[in-house]
Amino acid sequence: MSKGGGIYVAGDSWVHRLDGAVKLILWLIWTVVVFMFLDLRLFAVMIAIGVALLWSARIPLRKMAFLFWFLIFFTFTNAIFILLITPTFGTTLTGTNTPLIPLGYNTINKETLFYVLTLSAKYITLLPLTLVFILTTHPSRFAASLNKVGVPYKIAYAVSIAFRYIPDLTQEFKHILNSLSARGLGITKEDGTIAQRMKNLTLVVVPLLQSSLHHIDAVSNAMDLRGFGAHPKRTWYMGMKMSSVDKTVLLFILLLLALAIYLKVSVLKGFWYPL
Amino acid sequence: MRQSIWKFNTRTVVTIGIGAALYGATSWIGIPLIADTQLRPAIALLAIFGALFGPVVAFLAGIIGHIISDFVQGGIVWWGWALGSGITAAFMGLIFLSKGFNPQEGQVSRKHLLLFTVYGLVGIVVSLTFSGLFDIYVMNEPNDKILAQVALASAANILVFLVLGLPAVWAFAKRNRENTNLSVDR
Numbered sequence: 537m538s539k540g541g542g543i544y545v546a547g548d549s550w551v552h553r554l555d556g557a558v559k560l561i562l563w564l565i566w567t568v569v570v571f572m573f574l575d576l577r578l579f580a581v582m583i584a585i586g587v588a589l590l591w592s593a594r595i596p597l598r599k600m601a602f603l604f605w606f607l608i609f610f611t612f613t614n615a616i617f618i619l620l621i622t623p624t625f626g627t628t629l630t631g632t633n634t635p636l637i638p639l640g641y642n643t644i645n646k647e648t649l650f651y652v653l654t655l656s657a658k659y660i661t662l663l664p665l666t667l668v669f670i671l672t673t674h675p676s677r678f679a680a681s682l683n684k685v686g687v688p689y690k691i692a693y694a695v696s697i698a699f700r701y702i703p704d705l706t707q708e709f710k711h712i713l714n715s716l717s718a719r720g721l722g723i724t725k726e727d728g729t730i731a732q733r734m735k736n737l738t739l740v741v742v743p744l745l746q747s748s749l750h751h752i753d754a755v756s757n758a759m760d761l762r763g764f765g766a767h768p769k770r771t772w773y774m775g776m777k778m779s780s781v782d783k784t785v786l787l788f789i790l791l792l793l794a795l796a797i798y799l800k801v802s803v804l805k806g807f808w809y810p811l
Numbered sequence: 812m813r814q815s816i817w818k819f820n821t822r823t824v825v826t827i828g829i830g831a832a833l834y835g836a837t838s839w840i841g842i843p844l845i846a847d848t849q850l851r852p853a854i855a856l857l858a859i860f861g862a863l864f865g866p867v868v869a870f871l872a873g874i875i876g877h878i879i880s881d882f883v884q885g886g887i888v889w890w891g892w893a894l895g896s897g898i899t900a901a902f903m904g905l906i907f908l909s910k911g912f913n914p915q916e917g918q919v920s921r922k923h924l925l926l927f928t929v930y931g932l933v934g935i936v937v938s939l940t941f942s943g944l945f946d947i948y949v950m951n952e953p954n955d956k957i958l959a960q961v962a963l964a965s966a967a968n969i970l971v972f973l974v975l976g977l978p979a980v981w982a983f984a985k986r987n988r989e990n991t992n993l994s995v996d997r
Contacts, residue, residue, distance in 0.1 A: 543882070543883060567888075567890070571949045571950070574951045603884075603886035604886070606884065606886060607886045607887065617956060618952075618953055618956050621953070621955055621956045621959060622953040622954075622955045622956055625953040625955075625956075655950070655951065655952070658950065658951070659887065659950075662887040662888075663886050663887050666882070666886055666887050666888065667886065670882050688819075690819045690823075690824045691824075691827070691871065693824050693828070694824050694825075694827035694828040694831065694871065694875065695828070695831070695875055695879075696828070697824070697825060697827075697828025697829065697831075697832070698827075698828045698829075698831035698832040698835060698875050698876065698879055699832075699879065700828075700832075701828065701829055701832035702832045702835050702836045702879065702883070704832075705829075705832050705833050705836040705837075706836040709836060709837060734974060734975075737852055737975065738974070738975055738978060738979065741855060741856070741859070741975060741979040741982075742979060742982055742983060742986070744833070745856075745859060745979070745983065748829050748830075748833050751829050752822065752825050752826050752829050755825045755828075755829070756821045756822040756824075756825040756826075759821045759824075759825065760821045764821050764824075765819075765820065765821050765824070807951075
């Protein structure tokens with residue numbers, strides 16, 4: 537992870553060349569569309585489109601593998617948890633009840649299993665476009681695109697600072713932890729009881745805070761010296777002009793949104809259950 | 812002199828950025844409780860940023876920090892919970908507005924701490940209820956399962972707030988009080 541680089545993967549595919557603002561809008565509208573539905577057919581189509589986009593961005597698989605497995609792990613534990621706590625929730629959506637797996641205190645039914653499958657697909661559908669957005673947009677462009685879609689530039693700049701300082705603060709946090717454990721005040725298993733370790737963790741907070749306050753001083757002085765905030769608007773070094781490809785993609789996004797609203801209103805109203 | 816909490820100068824912008832980075836950099840630490848619900852010490856940082864810089868800065872730092880940490884470790888953004896982080900922070904930041912409260916110069920009374928506790932507890936419950944409702948209505952999660960998660964997450968956050976957040980603000984104020992309250996030696 538390079539400084540300010542975040543988890544951005546440099547490249548030169550057409551997805552990389554797209555305006556950050558267009559990718560941001562695509563990601564947000566994608567998210568809203570996923571929120572609106574609970575329909576496995578639609579999610580399957582969307583996952584296919586998302587994977588195709590990821591493939592055309594030519595991002596190395598190992599970059600995505602970790603995030604992918606993390607989400608699979610999450611949805612899997614989530615699914616198990618739902619099945620254990622509310623084994624018949626599916627019935628409230630479909631009105632039918634087909635018992636399948638006895639649990640002792642209750643029975644998991646077919647409806648709930650299908651519901652859990654759909655819900656997991658809903659989470660997974662969110663992933664490809666988030667990956668397209670964060671892996672192909674440079675953090676500096678990210679701030680420029682936030683500003684372009686209407687976020688005040690001061691907030692956009694704060695986002696950019698946050699991206700820039702996460703590696704630094706993580707490093708500092710580790711330094712403080714190390715220096716504390718050198719004095720026998722660590723937070724690992726060998727350092728005592730849970731209460732003792734929690735107490736040691738409280739000791740990290742104040743030094744970490746002090747060093748952050750120093751950062752704030754240094755950075756805001758430097759920015760003031762360069763005249764940050766002198767004008768109501770600013771331009772971005774990493775900002776881009778919209779190309780014709782950008783405009784075409786934007787048009788497609790709007791069409792997709794319209795299609796999604798049409799589907800929601802007249803075709804795929806609720807939970808889809810074919811069995 | 813304290814300025815309006817809505818006024819954004821360079822320092823405010825940087826504080827939001829660094830606060831978000833701090834929250835983002837530490838929110839991966841956690842003790843898993845039940846499926847996908849953790850006890851996260853980072854909540855304490857929201858309390859501290861709220862107390863030092865007010866509700867608006869804390870709200871933005873909480874939201875931005877949460878979204879960035881989701882990007883880096885989870886792949887997808889949990890909007891309900893990200894907004895929840897912001898709301899918690901904003902409630903905790905209300906203490907900043909109360910009269911005579913100034914931890915930067917060591918001015919924190921016991922009454923302030925009591926008020927801070929109330930704001931913190933209300934904030935945690937309100938924000939997690941919001942996150943739960945978001946998951947039920949937007950993600951179509953089952954109510955009973957969300958109820959279990961919200962209840963446990965609230966308990967965990969309250970614990971962190973009381974054990975880590977409150978004492979840290981107190982310690983910070985105490986440290987600054989020792990530097991500022993000089994008396995004349997006769």
